[in-house]
Amino acid sequence: MTSGQTAGNGVGQTAQHGTKDRVEARRFWMSVLARAPREELEAVFAGLAACPEHRFLRPPEIGLVMVQGRAGGGGNAFNLGEMTVTRCALQFADGTVGLGYVQGRDRRRAEIAAILDALLQSPGTHPDLEQTVIAPLAAAQAARRDARSRKAASTKVEFFTMVRGDNPK
Amino acid sequence: MYVAVKGGERAILNSHKLVAEERRGDPAVPELGLAQITEQFRLAVDRVMNEGSVYDPELAALALKQAQGDSIEAIFLLRAYRTTLPRIAVSRPIETAEMAVRRRVSAAYKDMPGGQVLGPTYDYTHRLLDFALAAEGETVPEAEQAASPLPETMLPVLDILSHEGLIEEEVADREGEPVFDVTRDPMSFPAGRDQRLQNLARGDEGFVLGLAYSTTRGYGGSHPFVGELRMGEVSVEIVPEELGFPIDIGDITVTECQMINQFKGSAEKPPQFTRGYGLSFGHCERKAMAMSLVDRALRCKELGEDALYPAQDDEFVLSHTDNVEAVGFVTHFKLPHYVDFQAELELVRKMRAEQARVEPQEAAE
Numbered sequence: 223m224t225s226g227q228t229a230g231n232g233v234g235q236t237a238q239h240g241t242k243d244r245v246e247a248r249r250f251w252m253s254v255l256a257r258a259p260r261e262e263l264e265a266v267f268a269g270l271a272a273c274p275e276h277r278f279l280r281p282p283e284i285g286l287v288m289v290q291g292r293a294g295g296g297g298n299a300f301n302l303g304e305m306t307v308t309r310c311a312l313q314f315a316d317g318t319v320g321l322g323y324v325q326g327r328d329r330r331r332a333e334i335a336a337i338l339d340a341l342l343q344s345p346g347t348h349p350d351l352e353q354t355v356i357a358p359l360a361a362a363q364a365a366r367r368d369a370r371s372r373k374a375a376s377t378k379v380e381f382f383t384m385v386r387g388d389n390p391k
Numbered sequence: 392m393y394v395a396v397k398g399g400e401r402a403i404l405n406s407h408k409l410v411a412e413e414r415r416g417d418p419a420v421p422e423l424g425l426a427q428i429t430e431q432f433r434l435a436v437d438r439v440m441n442e443g444s445v446y447d448p449e450l451a452a453l454a455l456k457q458a459q460g461d462s463i464e465a466i467f468l469l470r471a472y473r474t475t476l477p478r479i480a481v482s483r484p485i486e487t488a489e490m491a492v493r494r495r496v497s498a499a500y501k502d503m504p505g506g507q508v509l510g511p512t513y514d515y516t517h518r519l520l521d522f523a524l525a526a527e528g529e530t531v532p533e534a535e536q537a538a539s540p541l542p543e544t545m546l547p548v549l550d551i552l553s554h555e556g557l558i559e560e561e562v563a564d565r566e567g568e569p570v571f572d573v574t575r576d577p578m579s580f581p582a583g584r585d586q587r588l589q590n591l592a593r594g595d596e597g598f599v600l601g602l603a604y605s606t607t608r609g610y611g612g613s614h615p616f617v618g619e620l621r622m623g624e625v626s627v628e629i630v631p632e633e634l635g636f637p638i639d640i641g642d643i644t645v646t647e648c649q650m651i652n653q654f655k656g657s658a659e660k661p662p663q664f665t666r667g668y669g670l671s672f673g674h675c676e677r678k679a680m681a682m683s684l685v686d687r688a689l690r691c692k693e694l695g696e697d698a699l700y701p702a703q704d705d706e707f708v709l710s711h712t713d714n715v716e717a718v719g720f721v722t723h724f725k726l727p728h729y730v731d732f733q734a735e736l737e738l739v740r741k742m743r744a745e746q747a748r749v750e751p752q753e754a755a756e
Contacts, residue, residue: 245636253626253639285479287629287640289446290570291592291670292484293584294561295547295647299484299570300585302592303672305446305627307479307640323631325641326447367491367624371540374493374623377509378537381501 251342251352254360255335256324262362263334266355273337279319280311282329308332314340414459428452437644437673438462442714443469444574444593446643446672463595467715480629481570483637487647487670489544490623494674497548498617499651505545510622511674548619549649549666558651558664582705587689591682592670594712602702603681606688610700613684615667618651622674646671650683657695665694 255263267273286304293300310322310332320340322332338355341347415422429436429448432455439451443466450469458464494510497503509515523529552558571586573593578586591599606613624642631638650667654660667687669679688702701707711717 249636249638256639256641283477283479285477286445286473287479287627288481288572289627289643290482290484291487291588291645292561292563293588294666294668295487295549295649297561297563298565298585299563300588300592301481301570301572301574302485302589302645302670303441303444303446304473304478305643306450306476307629309479309631311633319633321631321633323629323638323640325627325643326449368540369536370493371491372536372538373534374508374510375537375539375541376535377494377511378541379507379509 248339248343251356252321252323252335252339254356254363255322255338257363258331258335258359260328260331262359263331263338266338266359267334269354270341274314274341276312276314276320276337276340278310278312280309282308282310282322282332284308284327284329310336312336312340314344316344318343414457423456425449425452425456428455434674435460435462437671437675438596438678439465439469441672441675441678442466442593442595443473445469445473463714463718467718470715480631483628483630485625485627485643485645487621487625487645488547490621490625490645490647491543491642492541492545492621492623494623495545495619495621496617497619499619500548500551503546503548503551505542508541512676545621547649549651552618552651552664556663559654559660559666561666578709580706580709581692582689582709584686584690587705587709588668588670588682588686590709590712591685594682595714595717596675596678596681598712598714598717599685600677600681602688602708603684605700606684606702611688611702612696613688614653615684615687616651617680618649618666620646620648620676620680622646622676644673646674646676646679648676648679648683650680650687652687654694665690 258266285307287307288304289302290299291302292298305325306327308322308324308327308329308331310329311319312333313319318340320336320338320343322335322337322339324331324335338351342351342356429452432452433448435455436448436451439454439462440446440448442462443451443454445451450472451465454465454468454472455462457468492505492508492510494512495505495508497507501507549558553560571583571589573586573589576586578590582590605611607615622644624644626639626642628637628639630636646669648667648669650669651664652667654663654665656662665687667683667685667690669681669683669686671679671682685702685708688700689705689708691698691703696703698704
């Protein structure tokens with residue numbers, strides 16, 4: 223979504239920006255929840271004050287997503303292969319719908335992700351969970367990514383020029 | 392006369408028991424866990440995911456365990472399992488330019504932004520058996536960590552040539568159009584690049600490697616340079632129907648190879664470099680490189696080159712890459728062909744008898 227789509231005649235702009243921000247915020251927490259390992263999600267879930275009553279719109283279900291690549295990296299799409307994904311949809315008594323889409327075949331991860339997605343949409347629980355759940359999970363993921371990247375960086379080649387007759391002493 | 396026979400049920404059941412025992416090996420030796428396979432046989436897992444065409448390290452590890460480490464049998468198991476799952480969505484194309492790079496080298500440019508990052512590679516090892524690994528209980532090895540991480544994203548090396556206009560542009564001009572899917576569409580020829588790339592991506596590593604080798608040995612006129620080889624994590628996004636906006640469902644490891652080939656030009660195009668592309672799940676570098684060479688060879692017709700060699704013949708290549716199909720056909724010859732063989736036997740006997748009758752007559756004449 224580009225900002226060009228929301229740049230308009232002024233009146234609806236604030237509302238549209240609000241929607242856009244909400245979508246962006248949700249995209250962010252869903253991406254964090256999708257990457258969280260089972261143990262971290264269980265720990266978070268165990269720490270919740272209470273899990274609101276909910277019913278499944280779609281009980282956790284394992285399926286496949288066809289992953290596409292692009293010819294030459296930036297050209298037309300082609301089908302690379304599939305990956306396993308588990309999804310879940312549930313609804314709180316107040317009507318809030320939570321969705322979980324996580325890589326792999328762990329139904330429990332998808333369920334906890336969906337519950338947290340619903341809680342994060344509820345104004346009452348959102349600020350607290352953003353602080354206590356999403357921020358630490360995101361920090362752990364950033365730390366793992368940073369460590370991986372720094373290990374790779376340690377293998378970066380430093381070239382030096384060999385000069386004829388200039389042997390190191 | 393054809394006589395239907397039944398039997399072998401007990402033999403088959405007992406062979407299942409026997410293979411289970413063989414698979415387990417000596418019970419005094421601890422059993423392999425799936426985590427051991429995913430952690431310590433990762434490259435085998437990656438190959439099974441890639442050619443099995445399902446990214447799921449745990450399933451690939453299970454398949455390898457069940458197949459006693461036979462990768463092609465494991466690939467077959469994964470392909471079979473895949474058919475039991477519904478397809479939830481098709482992802483947006485992954486953006487390899489945004490990869491969290493763990494390895495990235497170029498044979499064409501020494502100094503490019505981000506530099507040469509060797510990552511976890513066997514390239515510069517001495518290929519001497521390390522007997523220290525035979526002794527269990529070694530101290531846990533630890534990698535060095537640089538003071539700062541690599542840049543968040545690294546500019547694709549080919550963009551350097553592209554900015555100068557010296558390499559053909561890779562244009563995405565078919566957005567929204569259907570993409571060929573070998574799991575749903577029957578093979579058709581001449582094959583589009585989408586069909587070719589998917590077929591090569593899931594194709595047998597050995598076969599694709601052999602074809603790639605042939606193109607560089609005079610059966611394809613290939614003079615390639617690795618413009619860039621990169622490995623790392625990319626995020627996968629889908630647009631769930633119930634949301635209508637893209638969400639990120641996790642990271643997968645992929646290996647990408649951008650092969651540069653010279654092109655002398657044609658009536659429409661000036662001399663420039665052309666591209667061959669390889670992409671694989673996991674860290675399957677040999678496969679990604681081989682794929683990029685065969686992709687380039689198969690592009691001969693669109694570049695106005697003569698198709699003279701096996702690797703340039705799309706029907707030949709694409710019909711024979713799939714190791715599950717190839718194994719199915721080649722190994723079915725060991726199944727009972729008793730009746731066919733009886734018929735052939737009768738025929739050979741008849742021909743012999745015929746010959747024996749004709750030859751004495753000829754000798755008498």
